[in-house]
Amino acid sequence: MMDVTPLASLMPGQAGVIAELHGDDSLRVRLMEMGLIRGETVHVLKYAPLGDPVELDIAGYHLSIRKGDAQRILVSPTGQPTR
Amino acid sequence: MLTRAAPTHAPGPKRVLALAGNPNSGKTTLFNGLTGLRQKVGNYPGVTVERKVGSLVVDGSQWDILDLPGTYSLTARSPEEAIARDILLGDMADTPRPDLVVVVVDASNLNRNLYLATQVLDTGVPTILAFNMMDVVQAAGDEIDIDALSERLGAPAVATVANRRDGIGELTAALARHTGDAQNRTRWTMPDPALAPVARVAQELRTAGVARPEASDGEAARLLGVDGSRERIERYGGAQLASIVQSARSGLLEAGIDPTTLEAEARYRWIRAVTTATTRIHHERVATRSDRIDGVLTHRVFGPAAFLLLMVLVFEAIFAWAGIPMAWIDAAVSAAADAVAGALPSGALTSLLTDGIISGVGSVVIFLPQILLLFFFIGLLEDTGYMARVAFMMDQTMRRVGLHGRAFIPLLSSFACAIPGIMATRTIESPKDRLVTTLVAPLMTCSARLPVYTLLIAAFLPGGPQAKALAMTGLYALGVVSAIAVAFVLKRTMLKSETPALILELPPYKRPNFRSVALNMWDRARMFLQRAGTVILSVSIVLWFLSYYPSLPAADVAAFDAQRPGASAATLAEIGAAEASARTRASFAGRLGRFIEPVVRPLGYDWRIGIGLLSSFAAREVFVGAMGTVYSVGDADEQSESLHGRLREATWDDGPNAGQPIYTLPTAVGLLVFYVFALQCVSTIAVMWRETNSWRWPAFAWAYMAALAYAGAWVARTFTAWIT
Known part of the structure; x- marks a missing residue:
């Protein structure tokens, strides 16, 4: 569980536990308010037809963010793909 | 109920209840359930954030219910969220701090919704929690002990299912019971x-x-x-x-x-x-029905295909279906004008009533079918949750231009008519993006340009039907390309702003609530009729005045009248048309047309086209009728062969080209290009004024489009002359 990787590098179906959030303060605050906080598990559900943005499952609901922002969220992959 | 016998509040002044909650929490559905049709939609002073207020009487006390903009937290990121925060904190000028707040909590997404709810509780404002969507919670086999939650959070709580109107009675009972006293509660603590x-x-x-x-x-x-x-x-x-x-x-x-x-x-x-x-609550992920629907609707191939089909349907509806009621309205307006004209002696008053007021009202009401249909579809797409998927799929494309995925639908609707399109920009969160979309929407070719295009293409462009269809397509393409180009430039200059970050909730698909959809359509229609209607009507009256006064000298009228006795019906019509033409020439509008002739002359237009351009300031399609009037063709429309003929025969009155035809191919092409760009639509300007809360932006839009139109027409004319 030591290895962290950008959320944007996960494939659809993979999940990870949030370790760090980078980027500007106002965006980080909002992402955390939306439930993307350290220790939460986030699932990558799919990428949009043109490859960006990405659809996530966080705390039981679906949230979409751009890949550029997902690149700055570091997660430790949980290994077992869900579903 | 005991509280009835001993009311806790004496009936007194109206009290204010604010509804707060996350987007997609069912807050607005609950608002509609509480207030029904007793609601008013306006704007908060100085901003184009919608202010929805309804009224409710509970146990004899009056409540004003304020539907706050949906927000995820009190850390505001958009003007909407800032308004919600300021009202909840009592920081908002002109709006008193609410006496009571109901926070609508989506119980099927509990933790995230409680984030805002507990922030509101922290402000100390008396609060009731409405745990909405309890049916979803039960269907998933989850359990929420609402009483225990209520006790820990220190606020009364009720369970609701807003779209089935369940729990509304319990909520109003809780309102009546609420004493406003603070309760004991646990609080979050910092490290x-x-x-x-x-x-x-x-x-x-x-x-x-x-x-x-x-x-x-x-x-x-x-x-x-x-x-x-x-x-x-x-x-x-x-x-x-x-x-x-x-x-x-x-x-x-x-x-x-x-x-x-x-x-x-x-x-x-x-x-x-x-x-x-x-x-x-079960935390393991199970694929829901919503997930399976989403598997198709955002699929790499089927997703865009389904979206395209849907857009064709929407486009067909506002373009073709709306045409049927629009024709009825048009016929009803003409019938009303004829009835008035028949019942009253001809004169200034009758003309004001028929040509000014009735046709002015008509030109407002005619847009209603398109507005209602578009907002029916938008309401449906929003309410089912599909609109968020549109933004999800279109974001990548729209971002290239610098706009948000949500800007796509307003721009597409503007193909039918820029008015509903501009009204639909309210779904765009970033104010600058909304403004850019509003400013470029009128460049999309709307249906009012069609009659003008049809007339000029049919009369002047060479070639068969295929060539003419190609010309028409080219004009549409020119509109789209220029809208994209202008948006691109505006986003990098005057309205420079980062493309806002995308933080988009994709709520589960749900069955639409037709009551909410209908209420939304009604709001839009009413807002359009009230706000834009008054402006359009006053401008129509001014335009009527300009084209009616000063009247033809009595001697000229007598000369026309002298020709009438004994003339055949056909000759009579010709005399009438000639008189109308003379009247136009003598009117302020005619003088104005001749006054601006030097300005439009470099484009190859004489004063008659000048009048056409001026009169189509009210609405583009008026150009056809105005050309009919100045060229004395009774009952002209864009298909009229006699109008085509007159236009081709028209020659210069004076000047170096006297006697030569006015409408050469280059001039006609230039005029077409002029209509692609020019913002010749008072209704669009009125709506823009309303939506931006300032006359500066419509003035800017008019000016930049006029500049594009003039330059474009000149270039097109010169270029066409050079290649032919």
Whole structure:
């Protein structure tokens, strides 16, 4: 569980536990308010037809963010793909 | 009910209840359930954020119910969220702090919805929690102990299913029972090292009198969290507060605490502890029906295909279906004008009634079918949850231009008519993006340009039907390309702004609530008729005045009348048309047309086209009728062969080209291009004025489009002359 990787590098179906959030303060605050906080598990559900943005499952609901922002969220992959 | 016998409040002045909640929490559905048709939609002063107020009487006391914009937290990111925050904190000029707040909590997404709910509770405002969508919770086999939650959070709570109108009675009973007294409650706590720095900022907020004691900790944490909250610090206390915030920030950083994550992490930790103790929720992910629908609708191939089909349907509806009721309205307006003209003696009053007021009202009402249909579809797409998927799929494409995925639908609707298109920009969150979309929407070829295109293409362009269809397609393409180009330029110059970050909730698909959809359509229609209608009507009357006065000299009228006795019906019509033409020439509009002739002459237009351009300022399609009047063709429309013929025969009255034809191929091409660009539509300008709350933006739009039109027409004419 030591290895962290950008959320944007996960494939659809993979999940990870949030370790760090980078980027500007106002965006980080909002992402955390939306439930993307350290220790939460986030699932990558799919990428949009043109490859960006990405659809996530966080705390039981679906949230979409751009890949550029997902690149700055570091997660430790949980290994077992869900579903 | 006991409270009926002993009401806790004497019937007195109206009290204010605010509905707060996350987007997609069912807040607006609950608002509609509470107030029904007793609601008013307006704007908050100075901003184009919608202000929805309804009224409700419970046990004899009057409530004004305010539907606050949906927000995820009190850390505002958009003008909508800032309004919700300011009202809840009692910071909003012109709006008193609510007497009571109902926070609508989507119970199927409990923790995230409780984030805002507990922030509101922290402000100390009397609060009732409405746990909505309890049916979804039960269907998933989850359990929420609402009484236990209510006790821990220290606020009365009711369970509701807003789209089935369940729990509305319980909610109003809770309103009547609520005493406004604060209850005991547990609170979130910050890690120890953070307490002292946050307390210093909170102390300063209280001394400055800007925060209630119970609200000051949360506000302090939020001021510390985002380094960019300078504007709020300034409003609260200026330099002294700023320096305290700065030193508190460094204090936190030294203690190894990130001020940005402080509130969110501490609050969520506490919320999780509370919900773990009071609920039984399954956390393993199961594929729901919504997921299966989404598997198709956002599929790599089927997703865009389904979207395309849907857009064709919407386009067909506002383009073709709306044409049927529009023809009825048109016929009814003409019939009304004829009836009035027949019943009253001819004269200035009759003409004002028929040509000014009735046709002015008609030109407003004619847009209703398109507006209603478009907002039916938009309401349906929003309510089912599909609109969020449109933004999800279109974001990548629209971002290239610098716009948000949500800008796509307003631009597409503008192909039918820019008015509903501009009204639909309200779904775009970023104010600058909304403005850019509003400013370029009129470049999309709307249906009112069609008659003008049809007339000029049919009369002047060479070639068969295929060539003419190609010309028409080219004009549409020119509109799209220029809209994209202008948006691209505006986003990088005047309205320069980062493409806003996409943080888009994709709510589960649900069956639409037709009551909400219908209420939304009704709101839009009413807003359009009230706001835009008054402007359009007054401008129509002014335009009528300009084209009616001064009247033809009595001698000229007598000369026309002298020709009439004994003339055949056909000759009579010709005399009438010639008289109308003479009247136009003599009117202010005619003089204005000749006055601006030097301006339009470089484009190859004479004063008659000048009048056409001026009169189509009211609406583009008026050009056809105006050409009919100046060229004395009774009952002209764009298919009329006699109008085509007259236009081809028209020659210059005077000047170096006297006697030569006015409409050469280059001139006609130039005129077509002019109509692609020019903002010749008073209704669009009125709506733009309403939506931007300023006359500057419509003035700017008119000016830039006029400049494009003039330059474009000149280039097109010169280029066509050069290649032919």
